[in-house]
Amino acid sequence: MDAVEMHEVGKSFGAVRAVDRLSLRLAQGQTVALLGPNGAGKSTAISMMLGLRTPDTGTVRVLGGTPDRAVRAGRVGAMPQTGRLVGGVKVRELVGFAHRAHAAVARGPMPSLDELMDLARISDLGGRRADALSGGQAQRVRFALAMAGAPDLVVLDEPTAALDIESRHELWAAIRACAGRGATVLFSTHYLEEADAEADRIVVVDRGRVVADGTSEEIKRRVPGRTVSIDASALRRDPADLPGVLSSETDGRRLRLHTTDADATVLALATAGAVRDLEVTGASLEQAFLTLTHTDPIKTDNTQADHIQADHIQAGPTQAEEAVR
Ligand SMILES: Nc1ncnc2c1ncn2[C@@H]1O[C@H](COP(=O)(O)OP(=O)(O)OP(=O)(O)O)[C@@H](O)[C@H]1O
Numbered sequence: 001m002d003a004v005e006m007h008e009v010g011k012s013f014g015a016v017r018a019v020d021r022l023s024l025r026l027a028q029g030q031t032v033a034l035l036g037p038n039g040a041g042k043s044t045a046i047s048m049m050l051g052l053r054t055p056d057t058g059t060v061r062v063l064g065g066t067p068d069r070a071v072r073a074g075r076v077g078a079m080p081q082t083g084r085l086v087g088g089v090k091v092r093e094l095v096g097f098a099h100r101a102h103a104a105v106a107r108g109p110m111p112s113l114d115e116l117m118d119l120a121r122i123s124d125l126g127g128r129r130a131d132a133l134s135g136g137q138a139q140r141v142r143f144a145l146a147m148a149g150a151p152d153l154v155v156l157d158e159p160t161a162a163l164d165i166e167s168r169h170e171l172w173a174a175i176r177a178c179a180g181r182g183a184t185v186l187f188s189t190h191y192l193e194e195a196d197a198e199a200d201r202i203v204v205v206d207r208g209r210v211v212a213d214g215t216s217e218e219i220k221r222r223v224p225g226r227t228v229s230i231d232a233s234a235l236r237r238d239p240a241d242l243p244g245v246l247s248s249e250t251d252g253r254r255l256r257l258h259t260t261d262a263d264a265t266v267l268a269l270a271t272a273g274a275v276r277d278l279e280v281t282g283a284s285l286e287q288a289f290l291t292l293t294h295t296d297p298i299k300t301d302n303t304q305a306d307h308i309q310a311d312h313i314q315a316g317p318t319q320a321e322e323a324v325r
Pocket of ligand 1: 038
């Protein structure tokens with residue numbers, strides 16, 4: 001049984017086709033990154049996975065049943081991008097409340113409260129006020145709330161947005177630990193390097209459809225061409241005249257040539273005596289992303305932002321957060 005199975009799902013808002021015959025299967029235990037430009041339909045797809053919206057067409061199954069059933073059974077944990085933690089309670093009280101609420105209806109083994117706090121790396125925050133935490137600490141508490149019912153599927157909307165590097169690492173350690181227990185993790189991110197490093201699989205969505213789906217390496221291979229770079233001072237002729245070269249850019253002392261035929265380009269460079277500090281690389285995930293979502297990477301200079309734009313998935317409060325309210 002798949003964790004998520006979306007088949008030919010469509011959803012429109014008036015004239016806007018937000019999700020367009022989108023099919024997607026997430027096997028249990030996978031960690032999957034969902035990438036896509038603004039308005040690609042990620043939030044809408046996720047909201048249907050969480051049972052917050054109903055598709056116009058197609059079917060969505062989560063853990064073998066309807067999304068609603070899976071969510072009500074506490075088998076889905078969601079961490080929305082926004083939402084503050086409730087005030088006036090200590091972290092351990094808040095997470096303990098969520099943990100008890102889930103334990104009361106749990107059908108399978110649950111981690112103890114201590115284990116949950118440990119998993120989310122918040123054991124040292126138990127006595128702190130939940131509404132007076134740093135961004136990274138608050139995210140880990142929210143992650144603990146999403147994990148309180150030991151869900152089989154965890155949906156994280158930009159879990160590390162606006163966190164500093166250390167907090168990101170801490171949160172990823174917690175997410176990895178939860179994936180290590182067998183949960184399926186779906187996360188959206190605007191940090192492509194995060195998708196590259198953390199996901200078993202990357203799904204790129206554009207205009208409501210899946211445009212690429214595979215490992216990071218597979219997605220990079222979808223983009224033809226190579227980048228040949230050399231020491232910029234080595235070449236004394238116009239790079240545009242070299243065979244295969246589509247475009248070039250200079251970044252400090254490096255000259256980067258985007259080519260459809262790396263062999264011919266390198267050969268011509270060698271003939272011109274310009275092979276100095278040579279490097280040949282394939283597409284980066286960023287180039288692949290930009291190509292797959294119809295932004296020409298060749299025209300993208302190297303100052304292009306490291307990340308794509310943010311999702312704004314409003315998955316709503318987790319059951320635990322709602323219960324605490
Ligand atoms: N409630 C709504 N009413 C009208 N249009 C909507 C609504 N929700 C989404 N849309 C539209 O549907 C399309 C897909 O939006 P969605 O939020 O799913 O994309 P996204 O990939 O999550 O984008 P972003 O990264 O900007 O959050 C967009 O054109 C958006 O404007």
